[in-house]
Amino acid sequence: MLDLFAITAPGLEPLAAAELRALGIEGVVEPGGVAWTGPAEQMHEANLRLRTASRVVVRAARFRARTFFELERHARKVPWARWIAPGGQVRLRVTSRKSKLYHEGAIAQRLLDAIARAVGQVEGGTVADDEADVAADAQLFIVRFVRDWCVISADSSGALLHLRGYRQALAKAPLRETLAAAMLLGSRWDTRTPLIDPMCGSGTIAIEAALMARGIVPGLAMASREPRAYAFSAWPDFDAAAWSAAVDRARGEILPSAPAPILGSDRDAGGIQASIANAERAGVGVDIGFSVRSLSAIEPPAEAGIILCNPPYGVRVGEREPLRNLYAVMGRTLVERAPGYTLGLLSADKQLEGHVGLPFREVFRTSNGGIPVHLVLATAD
Ligand SMILES: C[S@@+](CC[C@H](N)C(=O)[O-])C[C@H]1O[C@@H](n2cnc3c(N)ncnc32)[C@H](O)[C@@H]1O
Structure with missing residues (x-):
């Protein structure tokens, strides 16, 4: 089972919760999204089907750390290899609020070191915000420190979910x-x-x-009805058969x-x-x-x-x-x-x-x- 979270723009959380309910998933509305626990198949469905979510992420770890020593100790226990293919690229988006560890760059460096220990040397870096151009094949981790509690989430979506692929011609002030x-x-x-x-x-x-x-479904919004790319398809334990069954069901x-x-x-x-x-x-x-x-x-x-x-x-x-x-x-x-x-x-x-x-x-x-x-x-x- 995975701890899943569908990230939405502020104010859209109840709509995403209603979309999940229609898929038979009872989530908990939190500021910025909807949380639930479910199997990988539900992560596939949420990515493919949610119209109002910007990303679907999997919680990788949650721990308290007030020193870099504690951070390093916990970071070593994170099962990074679940989300990073050998030779893959990694991007970290780190924010810290009201925490003893406030230097976001230094937090990122400790985590990149832990990742290198776990999966071997990777091409790693940080991104400042969600709009930043994350390289298509880089695995994004979202790291949030609030009051000394650190939550690390692995992004399963890749490009933001509003990027369905069809909108290439733009007029004035387009809406997401x-x-x-x-x-x-x-x-x-x-x-x-x-x-x-x-x-x-x-x-x-x-x-x-x-x-x-x-x-x-938004994941099949191109005329070819081929699915757009998602980060989870590069994960080492990606279940290609389950995913292609989900896509076939949606096509049907x-x-x-x-x-x-x-x-x-x-x-x-x-x-x-x-x-x-x-x-x-x-x-x-x-x-x-x-x-x-x-x-x-x-x-x-x-x-x-x-x-x-x-x-x-x-x-x-x-x-x-x-x-x-x-x-x-x-x-x-x-x-x-x-x-x-x-x-x-x-x-x-x-x-x-x-x-x-x-x-x-x-x-x-x-x-x-x-x-x-x-x-x-x-x-x-
Ligand atoms: C904020 S934009 C809409 C953007 C759109 N939702 C999208 O996703 O691309 C407002 C639009 O209103 C149009 N508009 C302004 N006054 C208008 C009028 N009197 N009659 C028709 N269209 C008008 C503008 O040409 C502009 O395309």
Whole structure:
């Protein structure tokens, strides 16, 4: 059994817990993710299927160390060879808070020494944060010291899980795929009613919607339906047969088409071009109707569904004034053109939301590119 943890952006933990529950896994929500104990098969499933998680990690060790001597003693007992193939590369991401051992570089050096003792000389180094470009075949260990307690986790995902592979063409301010999926899950869209993103940029929300509607798991989000790469497949005890059974099961669940219309539009033609190319790469081009048009010109299908979008926030000086009008148009368009539809906004500004003129309720708070945002929903009658 493994101690597993699905890391999420702050605020998305309950959504990842609900996704795990749907897989039959009862996890415990903690700040920054969801913890559970399970076999390697569940680690495979979580990596392949979770739409809102950024990584899945395995706890390698937990101990108290207040001196380098204690750290070295515990580090020698960590079974490093379980996660590092002979000749493999290693990266450590070390953070230390409120601990006697606070020099992150020195902690990393002691751990790299312990790794070299256990598995032989490896090409090792440190990374500053999750965004750092971790070499594709380097095994990442996340090391956290808090109040002298050290937790070491082995990353099983490799590249961050929002990197599904399909999004190569970008428009302005693209949304992470995991956050787009969180908006869809948080809005409780049931995949059987129309879904419209009238400010779709590079198409992330619409493409994530199409993947969900067709039952395509994020790990198979490329048109080839070949799985993306994961760190666990380089582990010495990797069970290739169990993994390929998990992939086959997921492939077998894919529906031939989305059950309801999915529409994406933007006034920026470049954005729509990017959206179409991204949707083709994800193999869901036929499931989404993309068009160049302004928000006020959308033509929602008669059967009510959800309008879900990530409008500009106007965080820079001088941007807010023109945005008041955009937010007001959103409210008017919903009432006049989309009665009965639910509007979901990822918004950074309560005042701008006020210009929509609808009673919003908050679903979750998180951050998008460092900006605090929340998903709010309202229905026009
Ligand atoms: C924050 S971006 C959306 C990014 C998108 N979620 C993605 O993942 O790429 C906001 C988008 O709103 C579009 N937009 C702004 N005003 C609009 C309007 N009046 N009508 C249609 N689109 C508009 C912009 O062109 C831009 O692509």
